Amino acid sequence: MEPNQKDLFVMKLIHYFMTKKNYSPIIIKGIDNEVWLENPKEEFRIVRIITKSIYNEEQFEFDVYKMKNIISQIKKKTFNPFVDVLTIYTKIGDNFSADIEDNKKYKYVVASSEEELYNNELIKKYYKDIEDSMRFDEEGFSLLGKIATDIGKKNIEENVRYNDMFKPSKPIVTYILIAINIIVFVLMYIFGKGSEDNETLINFGAIVPSLVHSGEYYRLITNAFLHIGIMHLVFNMYSLFVLGPNIEHLFGKGKYICIYLFSAIMGSLFALVFQGPNTITAGASGAIFGLLGSLLYFGYNFKGYLGNRLLNQILPVVIVNLIISFTMPGISAAAHIGGLLGGASVSFMLGAGRDDKSSRITGLIMTLVLTGFMIYMAFFK
Numbered sequence: 001m002e003p004n005q006k007d008l009f010v011m012k013l014i015h016y017f018m019t020k021k022n023y024s025p026i027i028i029k030g031i032d033n034e035v036w037l038e039n040p041k042e043e044f045r046i047v048r049i050i051t052k053s054i055y056n057e058e059q060f061e062f063d064v065y066k067m068k069n070i071i072s073q074i075k076k077k078t079f080n081p082f083v084d085v086l087t088i089y090t091k092i093g094d095n096f097s098a099d100i101e102d103n104k105k106y107k108y109v110v111a112s113s114e115e116e117l118y119n120n121e122l123i124k125k126y127y128k129d130i131e132d133s134m135r136f137d138e139e140g141f142s143l144l145g146k147i148a149t150d151i152g153k154k155n156i157e158e159n160v161r162y163n164d165m166f167k168p169s170k171p172i173v174t175y176i177l178i179a180i181n182i183i184v185f186v187l188m189y190i191f192g193k194g195s196e197d198n199e200t201l202i203n204f205g206a207i208v209p210s211l212v213h214s215g216e217y218y219r220l221i222t223n224a225f226l227h228i229g230i231m232h233l234v235f236n237m238y239s240l241f242v243l244g245p246n247i248e249h250l251f252g253k254g255k256y257i258c259i260y261l262f263s264a265i266m267g268s269l270f271a272l273v274f275q276g277p278n279t280i281t282a283g284a285s286g287a288i289f290g291l292l293g294s295l296l297y298f299g300y301n302f303k304g305y306l307g308n309r310l311l312n313q314i315l316p317v318v319i320v321n322l323i324i325s326f327t328m329p330g331i332s333a334a335a336h337i338g339g340l341l342g343g344a345s346v347s348f349m350l351g352a353g354r355d356d357k358s359s360r361i362t363g364l365i366m367t368l369v370l371t372g373f374m375i376y377m378a379f380f381k
Contacts, residue, residue: 008143009114010035010090012134013049015147019154020133023047028070040359043126044086044107046071055093064106082358086126088117173253174244177260178237181284184225185233196229198280207281209272213379220272224264226282236284243291250298255350262367263290263343269374270338273381279332286335290343297347338374345370 014035017023023037026046033052038045048067054060071083088109111117118124118131138146184204185195192200202208205222212219227233248256267286275281348363 011147016133019150044084046085048087050089053091171245171248209277220265220268223282224284224287239288247291259294260287262346263287263339266342267335267339269378271332271335272378274334281332286339289336289339293340293343294347297344
């Protein structure tokens with residue numbers, strides 16, 4: 001028994017969006033008779049293909065209500081308010097006469113056949129190649145076989161690409177950062193009285209609020225390369241050794257440096273605002289927590305590929321830094337929070353993998369607001 005034309009039409013649609021437009025399927029629990037596809041770089045981030053029948057206005061309104069609830073959850077999980085959705089209904093009842101109104105974020109197409117699809121004005125506007133792309137020489141089961149093979153190849157290519165992202169590579173920048181911290185630590189003993197001496201810490205660039213407010217702004221970054229005691233250095237370098245190579249590989253060396261330095265500065269601003277006026281602050285913990293924030297951000301985009309790897313790597317580093325926070329003098333919990341927020345926001349702005357332009361704009365806004373607010377609190381409040 002040959003497959004019916006309606007099934008072939010739906011399969012051709014799925015084939016087009018996955019192989020020609022690089023959409024990937026989204027798995028949503030409790031959803032039947034509809035296919036959700038996502039590509040952050042396309043005009044419509046999400047395309048829904050509805051295969052169940054819509055017989056009346058009530059069914060249509062319930063479908064839209066359900067879709068908006070799911071989209072709302074996606075927005076919250078991805079911290080992205082810009083999610084445009086195209087819904088294609090392939091089975092509309094003859095008695096369904098309600099007007100389907102589009103809005104800026106949600107567009108609807110009714111097409112029960114290829115001819116209806118090709119003649120739709122919205123489809124003609126955004127998908128000019130769809131008619132040629134959905135034309136096949138094969139028919140029936142041969143066509144289904146070709147579609148399945150093409151989609152399978154696409155999935156294999158995606159898996160290879162993502163697996164390449166997680167292949168180990170030499171983390172040169174991480175090694176350089178670790179080396180700088182160790183060298184500075186040694187120099188504090190050669191040219192000063194050691195890493196636990198207040199005068200030496202100040203001379204090497206630790207944060208002293210009065211000095212920063214008097215114009216020594218360089219302390220916002222130099223303090224991130226100082227450590228108070230050998231255990232402080234060991235804990236932070238262990239954390240950097242664990243987290244750094246991941247961020248360096250996932251984001252690239254240039255973005256990794258930006259994330260590290262911005263997180264360090266943001267941690268310093270938080271320390272400046274929330275610590276006492278006579279407190280001396282030093283350490284790479286703000287930058288380390290920035291890397292944690294960056295990994296958490298990345299986990300939202302690639303949670304299907306990271307699995308428990310994210311938790312297994314973050315948990316020991318969090319525990320180590322909590323120990324540092326409560327046992328070491330001169331270590332600022334505020335700097336940890338600032339670094340975490342800074343790392344997450346700047347990672348949104350810089351982007352990685354399949355991030356779309358709207359996500360990066362959101363990240364840019366978050367980063368500018370956070371930076372502006374903390375500068376105001378630190379220097380103008």
